[in-house]
Amino acid sequence: MEMTFRWFGSKFDSVTLQQIRQIPGVKGIITTLYDTTPGEVWKAEEIKALKKEVEDAGLKISGIESVNVCDAIKIGASDRDQYIDNYIQTLTNLGEEGIHTVCYNFMPVFDWTRTELARVREDGSTVMAYTQEAVDRINPNDIFNSLNKECNGYVLPGWEPDRMAQVKELFELYKDVDADRLFDNLVYFLKAIMPVCDKYDINMAIHPDDPAWSVYGLSRIITNKEQILKMLKAVDNVHNGVTLCTGSYGTNLDNDIVDTIHAIKGRIHFAHVRNLKFISPTNFEESAHLSSDGDFDMYAIMKALYDSGFDGIMRPDHGRMIWGEKAMPGYGLYDRALGAVYLQGLWEAIDKNAKNA
């Protein structure tokens, strides 16, 4: 297992590479070209410059999160092949720079969805939270504006203002895309990109839908074990894999994360490990990583990853905002650094126990 840390680039992130370098055990960066538009080819020079910046700071790029898939591919528009060619060119450019893991998602219109970005907890920290009741109350056209007020001036990943300005049009585009069609479009996309993934040994790691159910009537297809297995089987190539995001699958209390890890072992290329605290099954908040702060057994999750032979990259996920930090919600330095060290502590104990057994 390699512990990594997500970084949005010096123009966009309040956290610096120099700070990340001081987190014990972290050498790998998960990053992106944050200002590219989905569908655009990532230029080789820009990837090289990003890589150099990370390496000059004594770190390395361990993976990309995300190369976003544009709407034409997701809806299966008549010009999708042209955008798939662009995606293949981006993968080629990444592969040429020795980058071997790419996280992406196939969610329509909205990426992950939260209804509060700064819910205050009793210890004074703030966390992102979701209630179904708020989703049902907020018109989808307004959800971006309502979140934007709370995001400390940062652009949230997957919630680009330019795209969100056209949210009505986006809903229109997806109106005939039911779950079967979305799934077929995903399979079409994956089949088309597998040759370049084989050539450069690039592991594609699909991020689950978050929350793991349909929001605003939009189809969601990567929500549980059965759906992932169906996707892995439809394109049965090891480069077609998943991002095991505990905080996303775990939103649905019917999902057994430990069982899912065992069921898809060998195809988990990336792990986002975080904890959630449930107030009710449809009202949850993102707690600290520690098991006792939320409802997940983090030891059991890490042990399942260990026992299933996981040897990919992992990162702490959304953290609380603590110690007065002002950062992109979920992506401050302090609480994620605590998470990175805690998860490595669990892993060390599990590893030593297994070796002494």
Ligand code: DNO
């Ligand atoms: C949220 C993230 C997601 C994730 C994308 C992957 O914080 O986990 O935005 O990066 O869904 O494409």
